[in-house]
Amino acid sequence: MRSRIAPAAALMAAALLATSCGGAGETQDGAGADLDVAPGVTDDSITIGSHQPLTGPAAPGYIHISNGARAVFDHINDNGGINGRQIDYVVKDDAYDPARTIEVTRELVHDEEIFAMMSGLGTPTHSKVTDFLDDEGVPDLFVSSGALQWNQPEEYPLTYGFQVDYTKEAKIQGQYIAENMPDAKVGYLHQNDDVGRDSETGLEQYLGDQRVAVESYDSGNTDVGPQISALQDAGADVVVCSCIPAFSALAMLESASIGYEPQFVMSTIGADSATLQGLLSEFAADAGQDDLPAEEMLDGMIYTGYFPSVTMQDDPWVQLYSQIYDEYGEGDTPMTNTTIYGMLQATLMGKSLMEAGDDPTRQSLIDAVHEQDLTGPGLVPFAAIEDDHGGYSGAQVLQFRAGEAPETLQEARITDNAGGEITEPEFERPGPEEFAFHDE
Amino acid sequence: MVSLSDHESTSRDGGPGGAAPAPTLGDRWRALPALVRFPLAAVAAFAAIVALTSVTGPTADLRIGSVGYYMLAIAGLQLLIGYSGQISLGHGAFMFIGAYTVALLVLNQPALPLWLNMIITVVLSCGAGLLVGAATARLHGPYLAGATLALAVGLPSLTVRYPELLGGSNGLAFSTRGAPASLAGVVTDTQWQAAAVWLTTLIGLVVLATISAGRLGRRMRALRDDESAAGLAGIPVGRTKVIAFVISAGAGGLAGACQAYLLGTATPSSFGVTLSLSLLAALVLGGLGSMWGAFFGAVALVYIELWGEDLAHALSLDSNVANNLPIVFFGVLLILIILVWPRGLHGMASSLAGSVRRGR
Numbered sequence: 001m002r003s004r005i006a007p008a009a010a011l012m013a014a015a016l017l018a019t020s021c022g023g024a025g026e027t028q029d030g031a032g033a034d035l036d037v038a039p040g041v042t043d044d045s046i047t048i049g050s051h052q053p054l055t056g057p058a059a060p061g062y063i064h065i066s067n068g069a070r071a072v073f074d075h076i077n078d079n080g081g082i083n084g085r086q087i088d089y090v091v092k093d094d095a096y097d098p099a100r101t102i103e104v105t106r107e108l109v110h111d112e113e114i115f116a117m118m119s120g121l122g123t124p125t126h127s128k129v130t131d132f133l134d135d136e137g138v139p140d141l142f143v144s145s146g147a148l149q150w151n152q153p154e155e156y157p158l159t160y161g162f163q164v165d166y167t168k169e170a171k172i173q174g175q176y177i178a179e180n181m182p183d184a185k186v187g188y189l190h191q192n193d194d195v196g197r198d199s200e201t202g203l204e205q206y207l208g209d210q211r212v213a214v215e216s217y218d219s220g221n222t223d224v225g226p227q228i229s230a231l232q233d234a235g236a237d238v239v240v241c242s243c244i245p246a247f248s249a250l251a252m253l254e255s256a257s258i259g260y261e262p263q264f265v266m267s268t269i270g271a272d273s274a275t276l277q278g279l280l281s282e283f284a285a286d287a288g289q290d291d292l293p294a295e296e297m298l299d300g301m302i303y304t305g306y307f308p309s310v311t312m313q314d315d316p317w318v319q320l321y322s323q324i325y326d327e328y329g330e331g332d333t334p335m336t337n338t339t340i341y342g343m344l345q346a347t348l349m350g351k352s353l354m355e356a357g358d359d360p361t362r363q364s365l366i367d368a369v370h371e372q373d374l375t376g377p378g379l380v381p382f383a384a385i386e387d388d389h390g391g392y393s394g395a396q397v398l399q400f401r402a403g404e405a406p407e408t409l410q411e412a413r414i415t416d417n418a419g420g421e422i423t424e425p426e427f428e429r430p431g432p433e434e435f436a437f438h439d440e
Numbered sequence: 441m442v443s444l445s446d447h448e449s450t451s452r453d454g455g456p457g458g459a460a461p462a463p464t465l466g467d468r469w470r471a472l473p474a475l476v477r478f479p480l481a482a483v484a485a486f487a488a489i490v491a492l493t494s495v496t497g498p499t500a501d502l503r504i505g506s507v508g509y510y511m512l513a514i515a516g517l518q519l520l521i522g523y524s525g526q527i528s529l530g531h532g533a534f535m536f537i538g539a540y541t542v543a544l545l546v547l548n549q550p551a552l553p554l555w556l557n558m559i560i561t562v563v564l565s566c567g568a569g570l571l572v573g574a575a576t577a578r579l580h581g582p583y584l585a586g587a588t589l590a591l592a593v594g595l596p597s598l599t600v601r602y603p604e605l606l607g608g609s610n611g612l613a614f615s616t617r618g619a620p621a622s623l624a625g626v627v628t629d630t631q632w633q634a635a636a637v638w639l640t641t642l643i644g645l646v647v648l649a650t651i652s653a654g655r656l657g658r659r660m661r662a663l664r665d666d667e668s669a670a671g672l673a674g675i676p677v678g679r680t681k682v683i684a685f686v687i688s689a690g691a692g693g694l695a696g697a698c699q700a701y702l703l704g705t706a707t708p709s710s711f712g713v714t715l716s717l718s719l720l721a722a723l724v725l726g727g728l729g730s731m732w733g734a735f736f737g738a739v740a741l742v743y744i745e746l747w748g749e750d751l752a753h754a755l756s757l758d759s760n761v762a763n764n765l766p767i768v769f770f771g772v773l774l775i776l777i778i779l780v781w782p783r784g785l786h787g788m789a790s791s792l793a794g795s796v797r798r799g800r
Binding site for chain 1: 611
């Protein structure tokens with residue numbers, strides 16, 4: 001044995017040294033992967049994989065996404081499965097670290113042999129594995145991020161977005177503010193990454209003349225005092241916050257503490273009222289105020305949404321999800337919009353797998369995604385066709401009311417992420433009975 | 441790789457009787473000069489890696505590669521902490537420099553060969569090490585730890601400061617060349633990458649081991665044991681400390697370069713304080729004061745979390761518990777090992793080997 005390994009190693013070392021004289025960055029593209037295959041599909045199961053932050057700083061907010069998805073898959077499995085098969089949902093923890101994402105994604109594809117990737121979470125993380133998934137021919141459905149890059153069918157033919165992208169959402173917010181508050185002075189508060197950049201592109205199209213201040217925060221620094229003061233000094237009476245929940249809450253607390261009361265307009269990513277209430281109370285308690293009326297603080301907040309929120313108790317989908325969550329959810333954690341987000345993805349996945357047929361292949365799954373109207377429980381149309389992988393294509397404008405269901409200020413509108421118009425779509429939103437996502 | 445074992449100033453060998461036993465194979469091996477012994481051991485280790493990756497799959501190849509670059513980073517830290525006695529809580533910062541150097545070179549100068557990228561990385565990170573080392577040479581103990589910690593906290597935020605160049609918080613993504621086309625079917629891309637990482641690592645380790653076995657290494661150990669005594673004995677205290685810092689920064693940078701090459705990405709969140717502290721924890725777990733400690737530490741860093749995950753799955757625990765179990769597992773193991781064998785896994789291995797030898 002040893003006698004054969006030594007020359008092999010020597011050869012390898014020599015080859016390494018010789019070829020390392022070529023450029024390090026030259027890569028040659030292989031042909032597209034074969035999609036008429038069905039790894040992860042057995043006679044009685046289909047394996048679906050995902051990478052999520054289950055530990056680390058991003059986990060407390062986002063862990064509910066996979067919990068929600070798992071609850072729906074459990075519900076599907078206990079109700080006959082999909083075309084006679086059970087869903088095996090494998091979630092790997094990447095702790096929101098791209099290096100770990102790359103590792104666990106390879107693990108999912110090579111060791112767990114997943115049929116498809118669902119809802120890979122995060123822009124910095126998932127952007128590092130789209131190339132790999134594409135090379136391996138793994139359908140990469142419903143990415144959990146609003147970055148524009150998932151909607152590049154030419155470059156990533158197997159990657160499909162899910163949530164409304166940041167620019168589309170910002171255009172709708174911008175137009176709403178310009179039409180309904182034409183005299184307001186508007187300030188932006190951004191996360192200084194693609195969230196902020198893409199949102200600003202959209203807002204500027206409508207609010208260029210009304211904008212008086214643009215402030216950004218770094219997600220590693222929880223002091224937003226200077227930014228809020230700058231917005232106040234600029235006289236902004238509307239603040240559009242393209243922030244993650246922790247920073248929506250911090251911005252609200254900070255402005256309350258200096259007696260500054262602008263109208264907040266929140267993006268979907270940071271407008272989950274249940275999460276915000278929790279965060280507000282937590283931050284206030286840290287600062288020594290235990291009796292903060294968190295719900296009243298949120299009263300009047302305007303936000304955009306593309307799926308039913310947990311406060312819409314009359315919605316048939318929310319009712320179904322509440323039942324599912326009572327039965328399969330994580331014990332003492334209440335259901336939030338983040339939970340619904342994951343449940344929605346699992347529902348769309350179930351629907352796509354149903355339509356992929358009795359003998360699904362990766363190609364038939366992609367075909368099913370293209371051919372189906374995946375709007376489902378969402379409030380706006382869903383784009384998943386050959387040349388548009390954008391996911392939810394617009395948003396409603398809503399206002400939070402303490403103790404009540406939110407008020408819809410403006411019905412669903414859709415648009416594109418460039419200079420296109422904002423239009424009112426014609427679509428039908430199916431109820432749970434009309435949208436078969438499991439057997440029976 | 442036998443040669444990488446202890447270079448302690450006092451020899452552990454020789455039985456209690458004191459009579460010289462007949463020279464064994466091991467003794468003859470140890471009698472070889474370091475310049476022969478370390479390269480030979482590295483060649484044997486490389487052969488072992490090639491043999492190992494020829495039977496494993498792509499995921500395992502990636503992990504084997506990860507052990508390689510972590511080992512290089514930890515070995516650099518070993519030289520700094522274990523040999524020269526300077527504590528660094530910011531070693532991840534040098535990996536950050538290395539990873540971003542390779543990322544920027546590959547993105548902007550794709551035609552540059554990999555070995556040249558690696559050399560540029562080492563030069564740059566040694567330069568950074570010189571700056572930091574010179575600035576902190578007068579600090580020791582907790583003050584040095586604090587200063588280096590600031591480095592780990594502050595450096596990655598440069599990416600947010602210069603988003604156009606460094607990609608902001610999303611970092612940089614790129615693809616590197618895998619196995620050459622002529623070897624298609626013989627060697628897979630991941631095998632190739634793992635081999636390239638380990639070749640780099642082993643070259644780095646040979647340099648580190650040679651340094652620590654030589655005069656510079658002796659000076660560092662003298663410093664570690666008693667700085668005043670070392671100064672009185674004519675050892676240039678400040679300069680030796682800075683040199684140790686520079687060398688370990690170079691190893692850290694090279695490790696970061698290997699990581700970037702292996703994963704095709706450089707992202708600020710990968711190089712936070714957690715990384716620096718993990719490297720330190722792995723070093724302590726592996727064993728301070730020996731290059732073998734770096735090896736054990738790297739293996740532990742890559743595999744213990746995996747085992748923890750498998751354990752959590754096997755026990756089918758509540759998800760909140762299961763998700764955090766791997767980290768707890770690492771922590772508990774660290775505490776237990778340090779309680780029983782203060783010199784870490786390496787100490788455990790050598791005391792076990794010692795008792796076997798005595799039993800013979």
